[in-house]
Amino acid sequence: xxxxPATKSESTDPEAFRAFxxxxxxxxxxxxxxxxxxxxxxxxxxxAIRSRxxxxxxxxxxxxxxxxxxxxxxxxxxxxxxxxxGWFAYFPANNSPPSMLAEMLTAxxxxxxxxxxxxxxxxxxxxxxMEWLRKMTGLPDGFTGVIQDTASSSTLVALLTARExxxxxxxxxxxxxxxxxxxxxxxxxxxxxxxxDKGVKIAGIGLSRLRKIPADDAFAMIPGAxxxxxxxxxxxxxxxxxxxxxxxxxxxxxxxxxxxIGEICRKHQAWFHVxxxxxxxxxxxxxxxxxxxGIELADSYVFNPHKWMFTNFDCSAFYVKDVEALxxxxxxxxxxxxxxxxxxxxxxxxxxxxxxxxxRALKLWFVIRSFGVxxxxxxxxxxxxxxxxFKSWVEGNPDFELLAPVPLSLVCFRCRPRGRDPKDPSLxxxxxxxxxxVNATGRVxxxxxxxxxxxxxxxxxxxxxxxxxxVETAWNLFVEKxxxx
Amino acid sequence: xxxxPATKSESTDPEAFRAFxxxxxxxxxxxxxxxxxxxxxxxxxxxAIRSRxxxxxxxxxxxxxxxxxxxxxxxxxxxxxxxxxGWFAYFPANNSPPSMLAEMLTAxxxxxxxxxxxxxxxxxxxxxxMEWLRKMTGLPDGFTGVIQDTASSSTLVALLTARExxxxxxxxxxxxxxxxxxxxxxxxxxxxxxxxDKGVKIAGIGLSRLRKIPADDAFAMIPGAxxxxxxxxxxxxxxxxxxxxxxxxxxxxxxxxxxxIGEICRKHQAWFHVxxxxxxxxxxxxxxxxxxxGIELADSYVFNPHKWMFTNFDCSAFYVKDVEALxxxxxxxxxxxxxxxxxxxxxxxxxxxxxxxxxRALKLWFVIRSFGVxxxxxxxxxxxxxxxxFKSWVEGNPDFELLAPVPLSLVCFRCRPRGRDPKDPSLxxxxxxxxxxVNATGRVxxxxxxxxxxxxxxxxxxxxxxxxxxVETAWNLFVEKxxxx
Numbered sequence: 001x002x003x004x005p006a007t008k009s010e011s012t013d014p015e016a017f018r019a020f021x022x023x024x025x026x027x028x029x030x031x032x033x034x035x036x037x038x039x040x041x042x043x044x045x046x047x048a049i050r051s052r053x054x055x056x057x058x059x060x061x062x063x064x065x066x067x068x069x070x071x072x073x074x075x076x077x078x079x080x081x082x083x084x085x086g087w088f089a090y091f092p093a094n095n096s097p098p099s100m101l102a103e104m105l106t107a108x109x110x111x112x113x114x115x116x117x118x119x120x121x122x123x124x125x126x127x128x129x130m131e132w133l134r135k136m137t138g139l140p141d142g143f144t145g146v147i148q149d150t151a152s153s154s155t156l157v158a159l160l161t162a163r164e165x166x167x168x169x170x171x172x173x174x175x176x177x178x179x180x181x182x183x184x185x186x187x188x189x190x191x192x193x194x195x196x197d198k199g200v201k202i203a204g205i206g207l208s209r210l211r212k213i214p215a216d217d218a219f220a221m222i223p224g225a226x227x228x229x230x231x232x233x234x235x236x237x238x239x240x241x242x243x244x245x246x247x248x249x250x251x252x253x254x255x256x257x258x259x260x261i262g263e264i265c266r267k268h269q270a271w272f273h274v275x276x277x278x279x280x281x282x283x284x285x286x287x288x289x290x291x292x293x294g295i296e297l298a299d300s301y302v303f304n305p306h307k308w309m310f311t312n313f314d315c316s317a318f319y320v321k322d323v324e325a326l327x328x329x330x331x332x333x334x335x336x337x338x339x340x341x342x343x344x345x346x347x348x349x350x351x352x353x354x355x356x357x358x359x360r361a362l363k364l365w366f367v368i369r370s371f372g373v374x375x376x377x378x379x380x381x382x383x384x385x386x387x388x389x390f391k392s393w394v395e396g397n398p399d400f401e402l403l404a405p406v407p408l409s410l411v412c413f414r415c416r417p418r419g420r421d422p423k424d425p426s427l428x429x430x431x432x433x434x435x436x437x438v439n440a441t442g443r444v445x446x447x448x449x450x451x452x453x454x455x456x457x458x459x460x461x462x463x464x465x466x467x468x469x470x471v472e473t474a475w476n477l478f479v480e481k482x483x484x485x
Numbered sequence: 486x487x488x489x490p491a492t493k494s495e496s497t498d499p500e501a502f503r504a505f506x507x508x509x510x511x512x513x514x515x516x517x518x519x520x521x522x523x524x525x526x527x528x529x530x531x532x533a534i535r536s537r538x539x540x541x542x543x544x545x546x547x548x549x550x551x552x553x554x555x556x557x558x559x560x561x562x563x564x565x566x567x568x569x570x571g572w573f574a575y576f577p578a579n580n581s582p583p584s585m586l587a588e589m590l591t592a593x594x595x596x597x598x599x600x601x602x603x604x605x606x607x608x609x610x611x612x613x614x615m616e617w618l619r620k621m622t623g624l625p626d627g628f629t630g631v632i633q634d635t636a637s638s639s640t641l642v643a644l645l646t647a648r649e650x651x652x653x654x655x656x657x658x659x660x661x662x663x664x665x666x667x668x669x670x671x672x673x674x675x676x677x678x679x680x681x682d683k684g685v686k687i688a689g690i691g692l693s694r695l696r697k698i699p700a701d702d703a704f705a706m707i708p709g710a711x712x713x714x715x716x717x718x719x720x721x722x723x724x725x726x727x728x729x730x731x732x733x734x735x736x737x738x739x740x741x742x743x744x745x746i747g748e749i750c751r752k753h754q755a756w757f758h759v760x761x762x763x764x765x766x767x768x769x770x771x772x773x774x775x776x777x778x779g780i781e782l783a784d785s786y787v788f789n790p791h792k793w794m795f796t797n798f799d800c801s802a803f804y805v806k807d808v809e810a811l812x813x814x815x816x817x818x819x820x821x822x823x824x825x826x827x828x829x830x831x832x833x834x835x836x837x838x839x840x841x842x843x844x845r846a847l848k849l850w851f852v853i854r855s856f857g858v859x860x861x862x863x864x865x866x867x868x869x870x871x872x873x874x875f876k877s878w879v880e881g882n883p884d885f886e887l888l889a890p891v892p893l894s895l896v897c898f899r900c901r902p903r904g905r906d907p908k909d910p911s912l913x914x915x916x917x918x919x920x921x922x923v924n925a926t927g928r929v930x931x932x933x934x935x936x937x938x939x940x941x942x943x944x945x946x947x948x949x950x951x952x953x954x955x956v957e958t959a960w961n962l963f964v965e966k967x968x969x970x
Contacts (some may be wrong), residue, residue: 011855017585021585021586021589022507023917028506046607049605053613055852060856061855062859064582064586067850071847075610078605079602079607080605082594082597083594095593100506100593103588104592105556107585107589109564110568110580111564121563121564124532132560151840153839172686172692175661175685176660178691204660204661205661207658218821251820308878312592330683332680332683355635355638356636358798361948370547370552431566448820449821459955465497
């Protein structure tokens with residue numbers, strides 16, 4: 001590694017950037033190549049990193065060399081490595097070489113993509129790539145796409161638009177004093193993501209008006225229970241404003257029956273939002289389209305290319321049918337943002353919560369072109385097959401059991417030593433201990449949930465670099481550690 | 486430029502990334518060096534970029550070479566260059582070499598910073614850097630910082646917390662049916678940013694409950710008018726829930742008197758949120774702290790390092806005093822997000838709207854260390870001095886006039902040919918034409934606003950690369966073009 005003196009101009013000098021940028025690229029490539037050798041989750045206690053950093057900013061500039069050294073020596077050893085091949089926790093937040101390259105170029109241009117005028121190519125590329133993605137995933141005509149930061153924000157935008165459509169745009173105008181404001185109700189299954197709860201809080205609809213509809217044994221919403229809840233609310237004078245269906249719930253990959261739910265929404269004039277945050281990518285496979293059957297009945301739909309499509313966080317694809325309803329809910333046009341072309345163009349700031357927007361379309365464009373649709377299909381098929389294989393190992397071991405079906409790439413399981421009653425409450429503590437022991441090795445990382453009141457270990461397979469051997473390592477660790485307990 | 490064959494593995498191969506990453510770094514350094522030679526705003530019509538892109542995604546992967554070529558030949562020529570030294574539009578969205586380096590490393594790690602456990606070093610670095618920034622800008626003890634994407638989101642978080650504090654956390658529970666839900670009112674000056682309006686819509690408070698308080702001749706909120714509006718609402722049984730003060734309004738750098746407003750807020754128990762999105766950076770200068778006098782009375786405060794502190798968008802610094810009130814409003818803790826350390830750590834997902842969070846602290850850390858506080862002060866002083874110089878040119882020319890005071894780096898002016906009545910309505914069309922003519926040169930870019938009903942040209946000076954000669958170029962273009970009209 002070369003050294004050069006700290007000069008004031010290093011912070012503004014393109015040539016200093018060039019020299020150090022090359023070092024950064026080498027570090028990035030090495031990291032990608034070598035991440036397998038790191039602990040997935042660092043062995044640090046709260047406050048450990050903080051205690052190694054100065055409490056005040058330096059008065060005088062420091063050389064890049066110093067920051068890069070501290071980055072490698074203090075920061076990286078304190079990071080959780082989401083791109084480790086042993087990453088089986090939560091859902092993945094993937095990146096990939098083409099995505100990283102695009103993030104580099106995006107950082108250099110540093111454009112603000114709030115309006116067409118403020119970055120014409122960014123707005124138009126976003127429209128084009130959202131169309132590519134719509135077709136790749138078999139989403140019918142009539143949906144228009146926009147990139148949001150996260151599924152939480154996408155779902156919030158859907159809830160807000162649903163709120164206003166139900167209240168005839170009275171709440172944006174008069175708030176809680178609008179005639180129908182206190183009559184709204186929202187529906188989602190007991191298995192829906194917490195972003196629905198959070199959205200309902202933010203939108204001022206209120207958690208007590210969020211009906212958690214029971215799920216069946218496969219963790220899918222029961223349509224009859226939904227309809228019953230809606231009817232009950234309607235006869236109490238309430239307005240069913242929005243139903244959120246999920247394809248691939250976070251806890252267990254539950255798949256709500258979209259067609260049945262969509263038909264109920266039509267009948268009761270409720271907005272139908274579909275959350276396919278993780279599962280959405282699976283729709284690139286024709287053989288997986290069946291789990292999205294009925295998606296054409298949705299009013300809005302979100303899935304995250306930053307989860308399972310090898311695109312850097314943040315990149316959430318939000319699709320909506322009634323664009324006018326959305327714009328009527330969110331658009332603002334103060335004088336200082338008006339441009340000549342406003343009547344002819346999409347100003348994407350009006351499609352989401354924040355005014356400022358990064359140029360996120362570039363990375364998705366690079367990823368789709370670099371892999372090709374067929375390349376993405378291959379990876380997704382590989383992950384689905386690995387999940388089935390892991391599932392077969394669980395089923396084949398008399399000391400373990402599955403706790404949910406495996407329609408996608410998530411396997412929920414636990415250790416239940418042979419002969420132990422499935423209702424034995426001490427199994428929760430046993431599995432919590434087992435999971436901690438496996439994670440403590442630093443070789444893999446998994447997280448947990450509760451399914452039907454039971455502690456369940458979640459094995460989520462979706463990392464770009466994960467191979468069969470990594471999945472096997474995880475399984476062997478569980479078997480080994482269980483043996484010693 | 487080297488060429489290599491397209492292989493399926495290019496999309497996953499660290500070595501392909503390395504080779505192409507070096508090319509990308511060279512492009513980035515060249516871009517930074519040569520951006521001055523590009524048109525600031527491209528000469529493209531709506532649809533021009535779109536028409537050059539295929540309507541469907543490729544089935545088979547393409548080589549990096551192809552994407553990079555299209556990036557250079559189709560995308561870059563269609564971009565507005567926010568980092569051009571002739572960028573005087575809106576407010577800047579800056580980057581800098583240290584910020585770009587950090588964005589590269591961030592993209593490689595690809596961490597998801599929603600919880601301490603999911604990236605310990607990222608959470609702790611964010612806490613440390615927010616403390617650095619608090620001290621650098623003279624913000625008193627008692628404020629705790631967190632990075633949000635934009636000032637829009639920060640202001641929304643403030644409004645939501647204010648809403649809940651006023652309604653005793655009844656709205657997150659019962660929505661519009663909560664006892665005080667329909668009684669809330671929000672206050673901001675006529676000059677406040679549109680994000681306040683948007684936040685009031687999203688939070689379900691309603692635009693008709695947003696009181697636009699008159700501003701004085703310097704575009705600062707009139708405290709007496711605020712107090713009058715609050716009293717009027719109180720006697721009508723309403724609850725003053727939040728007052729938003731602005732330091733450095735978007736249109737004209739109006740500076741609300743924080744101390745007077747803060748005292749009114751205390752008296753009436755309203756949440757006091759301060760929006761210093763652009764101006765906040767000026768607080769690194771001791772001599773500029775006077776415009777923040779009274780900031781210690783605020784309950785929350787936002788400013789954007791991505792505007793004037795040479796840090797890539799997105800990076801908005803949000804400070805709040807009553808963290809508990811914020812968490813009680815926004816936090817969600819489903820089983821699948823629970824971690825062992827939750828009682829001891831900050832899980833920053835609960836401090837904002839989205840669940841997922843990028844690792845944004847790294848770039849701010851790199852920027853502050855690379856420039857040093859003194860280096861940032863120097864740049865800001867330079868911009869402030871350039872604005873004063875531009876102002877003196879306007880004042881010295883009998884065919885131009887200032888339309889607002891210049892307390893910061895924004896100069897609002899117009900052409901008024903000598904002898905023309907200031908009330909002449911045709912001056913609006915004249916200045917609109919003049920601005921269009923100057924922007925059409927592609928050498929500089931400025932935007933407009935309306936001040937006291939008059940079309941005003943905004944000259945906002947805050948770009949990292951802007952030098953005195955660039956400011957002079959802008960002024961000369963205005964004088965020249967005005968002469969020909």
